[in-house]
Amino acid sequence: MAVSLPEPFVELISKSLPTPDYLEQFLEYCDKPLRRSIRINTLKITPDDFCQRMRSKGWHLEPIPWCDTGFWIERDDDTIALGNTIEHLGGLFYIQEASSMLPVSALFHLISPNDAPLILDAAAAPGSKTTQIAAILEHQGAIVANEFSASRIKGLYSNIQRCGIANVALTHYNADVFGRWLPEIFDGILLDAPCSGEGTLRKDPQAMNNWSVEHVKEIATLQLTLLDSALHALKPDGVVIYSTCTLNRLENEQVVELIQQRYPQAVEVVPLGTLFPDAQRALTTEGYLHVWPQVYDSEGFFVAAIKKKASLTIKPVHKKVRPLPFTKASPKQLQQISSYLKRQFGIVLQEHYVVMIRDNEYWLFPEAIYQLTGEIRFDRIGLKIAEQFKDQWRLTHEAAIHWAEQINKNTIELTLEQAARYYQGQDIKWPDSKAGGGEVLLSAQGVHLGLGKRLNGKIKNRLPRELVRDGVQFI
Template sequence: MNEVFLKRMKGLLQEDYEKYLETLAKKPYRGFRVNTKKISEEDFFNLFKIPSHRSKFAMHSYVLDSDDGYGNSLPHALGLMYMQEPSAASAVEVLNPRPMDWVLDLCAAPGGKSTQIAQYLDSEGLLITNEIETKRAQILLSNIERLGISNAIVTNSTPEKLSFVLQGMMDKVLVDAPCSGEGMFKKESKALEDWSEEHVKSCAKRQRSILPHAIKMLKDDGILVYSTCTYAVEENEENVAWMLEEFKELELLNIDVTWGRKGLHLDGFPTEYTRRILPMDEGEGHFVAKFRKKGITKENKLTILKSELLPDCVKQFIKSELKGDYNYFCKNNRVYAGSHPFYDLKDNYVLRNQVLIGEVVNNRFEPHQHLYTSTLFTNNINHEIICEENEIESFRKGNILSIPTTKGYVGIKIYNNYIGFGKSDGSIIKNKVPKGLRLR
């Protein structure tokens, strides 16, 4: 372990330092969330016997008693669970999204906090989830799809570009900022390899470049939660003090919870209102601060995108395969559906606007995996088959299913959720699950 880092931790923790050293020899805490958009907690644990106990940091969050590789498990593939270090769930619990809110997750990949936010929103709420790094944005999109999120716009943009369009529009904003990752050292060796005091200072500077844009996007009386997975004062309490000094419209709110411990007090600022989680608290490490924006803010209005006309093959598919009424949007032969209008985010690159249901190829409509995984359509697809676990495991490996059914596209379902879809010729079902999602 880096000696400079340990010296800093000794100064930070003082009488708790020896307890922290003891945690370094232990395995990292691992956990998961039950995705209540797809299944109740009671039904989940009736179906899947996963040794775990409830986490203190958030609803629907659990600490694993043993880690047996649940990332490849059936409930994971179905989007019924999300693997998440326990303390990482604390920030969204503090943000407390409500069903009608418009919420922005500004630094969102890989998607743990975004999918957690979505659990708090009903179809009236809207999630905008952004990741600036392109490869990580694709991982974010994959998790949005797998967990069935339908009322989300996934963007791959900069905070500055987003704030130009979304000024004064968001009820709540989460900035889970890129950081030095001191709480990740046991899980990711690279975080330790990259660590230095210079890196800590660089991260703090980067965080200060992001936060003004987040503040700009808040409505009057809107809530901002700033979080990191590091212990460094420069990235935590000192950034909170900087925000209070630079942005007089911000009020730091006391996080009144039983978990973790108070933040460090800095003279002149109520930074003890923040919350720290350390490995001694049954989590690898997180810092959370909560602000309210006061005063008058100019509020933008979004325009609605104009759809291309739906091709006849799309209209026919919708009529024969889907139940219910939705908003549809078509562009460049790709067809999307959702409960919200399709808003124009101008120069921001949008990876996904609500649910991609499919695309037109050679005058034929081909459905997309998101149509079947989305909770918007869980019980609203006309053609489906219910399978047993052994059939599903075979299907996950890319195999065909020898099950007679109606010709055409069919959803493959188990435990009231789709694993994906196939195309039947009447006697067998060819596998249409994307190759990247299949078991290897």
């Protein structure tokens, strides 16, 4: 049955359609199933190795032209949900709609990851773009991942953890605070703004149930406020990528045009026609990418790149930020944690990070975030490395996943059946386990799962309870 769209919506978008036949094509594609797509996490595996691995499992992968780690996929066997495959649980890939990979590709089309930039992801949950940014940065620089919705923070952190990322700090604010609290701090900003979601119909047929022109205008006002704040938080010569998953001009072209009118001498739209070979098909006369679902057989999306040419003045605000309950590790404490990591797992602490201590916990903060700790409140910074109990240490799951590719001591390879039991929260029988015990990193088919402890003929399960998956099976 053909998709049903509100009449006011059809009237609104008809005014901005490139050609009259676009509406018919749009309606046709709204009825088509959305192609499944994934992005390979290059912090864990190379695209070539991943494709070779998954082709042997009956996966058919078609490259996404604007993201060299993105692929549309089909599988010979769909009995296991993508999210329950060992490769997904182990952080080798992220399930992400193809067009939503565009904004991050646009950001790093214009700034270099080699400069270790400080990036703000202003509306970060569920983490698709944060993890995409992190993979490109390769542990350099840092990301402030902000999410206004408290209920989505947990899922955001879970995805960051699963992908083995350490150079992220989480904040929980309305994103309009950053321009006032952290003026001209960030090298690049991604504002994937809250929107009416018109481009998501193929994934969510109910997306338009509560659509109205009045609501669109309200959202557009919010979007303009957030974009204004982002520009103030951006360094001169930095870039803001403004994107939405909606289709109307009020939330897209008009928002960018209004910000240009507000700051005519300070902002410049950078055309995105050279972002990838076929970009011209979605390019507007202004230089934006306005992706209708029928253009690339994807969700609808809008992307604009805005360069800041000059400083913007802003009234100073009185800030009262509680000091973090952390202290910088002393040389002795730094030597202790370094010795433990090297002795037990072969881990060497990387540069550009600061080791911090809270009670008996050791944490790893990105240097760029450490410099901001008195400027704004963070919900979580970097990753917790380990806990110390007198002379004993306990590595965290997130640290094990972060350093898994570096770990070369005390590793154990499980069968797929044992790996499934591990994800179900069960202990693993292991006759070689030493009575004295010891921490081990567990893997299966080259995928790192997490930690266990050898003890009395078994491996005690150290998977955090919130990551346990009842009934998971691997083939």
